[in-house]
Amino acid sequence: MKAEKQAVQLFALAKRFGKVEALQEMTLSVGEGELFGFIGADGAGKTTLLRILATLLLPGGGRAEVLGLDVVASYRDIRRRIGYMPGRFSLYQDLTVEENLRFFATIFGTTIAENYDLIRDIYIQLEPFKERRAGKLSGGMKQKLALCCALVHRPELLLLDEPTTGVDAVSRAEFWQMLGRLKEQGITTLVSTPYMDEAALCDRIAFMQEGRLLAVETPDAITTLFRKPLFAIRARQTWPLITWLRSTPDAHSVYAFGRAVHYTDNRLSASRDELLLSLQRQGFTDVEVQQIKPGIEDTFMALMEPERGERHG
């Protein structure tokens, strides 16, 4: 990754709003052509970071480069070459689909026709509704239109701030397929999301919490940061299972995952059979215990400082 050209580089980038440290000395680089995800909850600093990269906010400390240009000094050049989709789909609700797209094309000094090849796949789905006002579109459609608007001037870098928040699972899946196709066209994409399951679709991801980077890795490699043996436990009754596991002195983490409970033990020696036995002794029925490979969400939770998450929500 280092040998390639860097699309985005952060050098101890920091930002504070009053007492809140939105970004704490972040250092990171994203290569050209990467699909890079920032994963974290509200308040992790994702929006602040993307706004600084979009030259909409000034860094508080450190510096940042986008396409090799400094975000403060060369903001005009950067603005011409990036596409930015803010958190709320910023469309004009009273304009039609086509009018929105045409407007965003003209203010970037281009036309829809000029870059139609880039947006065709997405726009084709919108075309039947092109006379409809943006305010009347469903969440998924708005999201697609906003993406088209951000793409219409063929940017080299795409900054997407939580494009899938509040959108249903079907639209989310389709949206990620589009991002995959844009990657094939060589567009670098930085995308933020609170959904852990979307992390697996990125080339690399950064876990963020309260303005800090918890980890930066490929989705496959990031789970190796999870060090403890992880067990998936099932029983007929999930809630009593969770409460009982939490009450045991050796429990390190107990989290519901679907119908199962993901459990780590404070003792390194904890074994599957031992757990199974003690659960059955407690009177749990239909008990299954399996040692499993940790997923991305397991890893994120393990990397979060537990008391921190508890204290700050």
Place this chain on the structure above:
Amino acid sequence: MNSFRGFLRKEFLHIFRDRRTAVILFGMPLIQLLIFGFAIRNEIQDVKLGVYDKSRDAVTRAIISKFASSGYFILSREVHSEREIEEAFSSGSITEVLVFEPDFARRLQRDGRGEVQVITDGSNPNLSRIVSGYTAAVLHDYQESAVPGGGREAGVVAVPLMLFNPELKSVDLFVPGLMALILMLVSALMTSISITREKESGTMEVLLVSSLRPAQIIIGKVVPYFLLSFINVVTIIAVASLVFGVPCRGSLLLLLLESLLFIVTALSLGIFISSVTASQQVAMMIALAGLLLPTILLSGFIFPVASMPLPLRMISNIIPARWYLIIVRGIMLKGAGFSYIWKETLVLVAMSTVLMAASVKKFKIRLQ
């Protein structure tokens, strides 16, 4: 330039898409003009006049008959004591009482000064103000006719406005004020709302990231409302002249040019408001409380500036409408030329320049 044209196009689309607002913007001037024009006209007829004549001489009789024949007053009763005055007011049987001092004619002869006390019902200050204005005008008329050029100080304060509005038409006075109000509303309020709306919806972020320059965004926001306001000015002047027969004694061209200047001042104010606020609601509150109310109350539209207490008079100086009102009244009612209103014009030019400079400076190329 192409991107700027696209921006303008979008602004017009916003305005015409929002039918309700468009109707209000174009319809409001007309409706207000009609309502105020007719309402005020009706209010000033048939003022019920009481008379307490302590002198009972030829002059007082002549004055009273002048009132009775003026067409605006009805002599409804004669009063014989101070106590009766109060009674008459509380029973609502009269709107105004004239009290002639004893020996009115003699004193007028001897000292050149006869006192008429004009008592009106202060619980309706508006009506009261209008009525006493009429009274002053009738008294003035009498003096003019009885002793041409003489009787300079007859103990009556003549309201200066009446000098140039001898037919006592309120609508004439009302039109300039209405123009100021409408222009403030359309220009300042609508621009500030339209810019803050972009901030609220997040589209401002995208505009900033585009290659549009801040000046282009500002001008693109201003041009449509500039045109709208101008259409409104022309409508008001036309309706005022056709429906109410309000004259424009001065140069129509000068009036239009001065109105354009005032529109620019109002637009600068609107942009300035939007550059310091983040939400439509706040912008609207500021525009309403900070612009419209002062425009109505402190500009001289309803209450004469001269009769305001000093602090308010000082505040009125920073209200653009105050200067515009002087200009419009000057041109329309007095037929004044530019040489009479250049000072006021200069004030408006200065205000616009300062506001524009401040808002371009304040307009952020970033979000913070």
Place this chain on the structure above:
Amino acid sequence: MGEPVIQTDKLTRRFGDFVAVDALTFAVGRGEIFGFLGANGAGKTTAIRMLTGLLTPSTGSASVAGFDLYTESEKVKRNIGYMSQRFSLYDDLTVKENIRFFAGIYGLSDTAIKEKSAKLLKKLDLQHAANARLRSLPLGWKQKLAFSVAILHEPKIVFLDEPTGGVDPVTRRRFWDMIYEASERGITVFVTTHYMDEAEYCDRISIMVDGRVAALDTPEALKRQYRAESMNEVFLHLARAKPEAG
């Protein structure tokens, strides 16, 4: 399932020609955690508005908390709790004031309010923040507080409309702990979510597609039926069957 707390029969709502909810028929039992899924625009919001007495159905019948939706909608409102991501508490009031206000709406007496708020603050470990403006609290706490307030008057059912948006996975699970607890106490939980893993925490799930219930069963059974690994697959399979119409 136990006695049904929500029972609908061909509940339908039309807006002009558009049928937003088409002959909804289902029952939810006491203490059940019922997941109500669907794509944007599938009719979830309309259905919830009807079930909470905010919108009158066009046809069909339903009883909620034992009361008829048509004739006793006021009683329905008094016996349910409601929380959504968009509206829950007042940001400019303090934690205590929020509790007081919402408890007051539901007609709790002053002494009951005092007692309950003290208990609630203790349980949420929020005593130190009782007089802090809600605005200053982290989102996760706000969500927990909003949920607790929604069930302060011990409703039979609580409706949760995307309650956990925007928080980290640990906080999200803490929230679900509260849902489980409420369900143990016999409160029926009717929840919508875009997180498909949360769907698996539910006792039963319904998936709405174009105003109709396309599937309704336990997560296990649904996965078996559609030979899917996760609820996400089930959802995509059902919701994708028809192209989205904007």
